[in-house]
Amino acid sequence: MTSSSLPANPFVAAGMIEDPRLFVGRKDELHAIASRMTGVQPTSINIVGDKRIGKSSLLYYFYLTWQQRVQNPNRYLVIYRSLRNANCQTEAGFYQEVANGWGNLGNNRRFLNNPWKPKSWNRQTFSEAIKAMEQQQVLPVLCLDDFESLFDYPQEFNDGFYDNLRSLMEDNALMLVVASRKSLRVYGEEHRFVSSFFNIAHCIVLRELTTDEAIELTRLPTRSSQGAVLNQDEQNYAQQWGQRHPYKLQLAGTYLWEARQTGKPIKWARQQFEQQINLPASGKQQSYWQKWLLFIFVDLPKRLGSFTKFTGETVGDLGSWIIGMTLIVMVVLGFVGVLNWNQVWDFVRDQLGIK
Known part of the structure; x- marks a missing residue:
């Protein structure tokens, strides 16, 4: 293919780069x-x-x-x-x-x-x-x-x-x-x-791009092959916003190009960029808490319950979870003084087969 068939906007703000001419580094x-x-x-x-x-x-x-x-x-x-x-x-x-x-x-x-x-x-x-x-x-x-x-x-x-x-x-x-x-x-x-x-x-x-690769990405060519799709100032903005992260650089390039095509100011491009960057950030925060809750209430009890295999008993995932959750509850009750620690320890020894 010739350079005239390049897309008007060569930046790929989301998803996989499928055109090999747009791949950098x-x-x-x-x-x-x-x-x-x-x-x-x-x-x-x-x-x-x-x-x-x-x-x-x-x-x-x-x-x-x-x-x-x-x-x-x-x-x-x-x-x-x-x-x-x-x-x-x-x-x-x-x-x-x-x-x-x-x-x-x-x-x-x-x-x-x-x-x-x-x-x-x-x-x-x-x-x-x-x-x-x-x-x-x-x-x-x-x-x-x-x-x-x-x-x-x-x-x-x-x-x-x-x-x-x-x-x-x-x-x-x-x-x-x-x-x-x-x-x-x-x-x-x-x-x-x-x-x-x-x-x-x-x-x-796979880590972030090198500095040279990041600069190369902001200089993707136009259809006419007479220069980069972003002017020098826009390239500088893209590098400042995106640093060396490939997705952020692509996103910055997309909005800077769109701002010029629609007559919008750089400030608009920056706002759009930050909104998109913050969307996955909030998603990660939610995912972070979800992972902790899943670990505390699902994964941790299963792992604790799985130790019963050392006693020679065979239990499924549900059985492991029940045993593990019971262990956790017993320890908590021991800490708050509802149960005597000797009772808690007897139960733990019984489940883990400790004599």
Whole structure:
């Protein structure tokens, strides 16, 4: 495409950057992904970062440009998938979604046999398809965005599912590039998975842009390619407001451009920018308190109740919560003097199997 087809406003104030011409920076991260993909033993990667730090944009940009980063593109088959997709709420649906992506690419490649042709997908057929690609000396690379979405369906995506992926990765038959807000190791601990999948080898923590990258972002070109969409003063404002945060810089650029197009003052652009920045901030505050309440009244009792497993008893989540909540109430009653501490300690010892 020519520069004349660039959008009038190149700033992306929300969501993923889909036009590769508007992507800025992250050269070290892109090099790290490509180098681990082309190594003798491909290493799967976990891209970790806060919301709106650019994980999705980085993952999608790599998917669009990976062929420019490897010496022999025919050795790889790379697709991008967001796991927020409703089709990925079941294990079979996950395999089908992946197969659709690789199948479309495979139809355009000269394979002796395309293993991604339509079939009934399950854990075994998926593994067989991966192994078939390995026999043809092709490495399937799966870029998975919003990976934490799978944890909403623990009955579908259990330790067996993750163990199977890990086995394929250890055989160098499959590479994953996974984007998530927290590291997979943390998620594994939080959701009590025992699969070694959650010890994925390499973690890339995505942070704010460098100063040079932030400046480059504020200088995105116009359609005419005769200069940046923002003038020098507007670029300075965008850098002051957004600092080095990619989302804030995009947001500042959007409102500064819109203010000039509609004849509004800089003050208006600043007000719009601050309103949008404060919206997620208040949401985070609410989420912060919600997390504390959930921890105190849900997670903490469950964790305390789970210690009953040391007594040899088997209880479900509800049973763990009831036991844990009872422990908390007993301790509180001991502090306020309603119960004698000997009674509290006897109850705790009984539940934890302490003699």
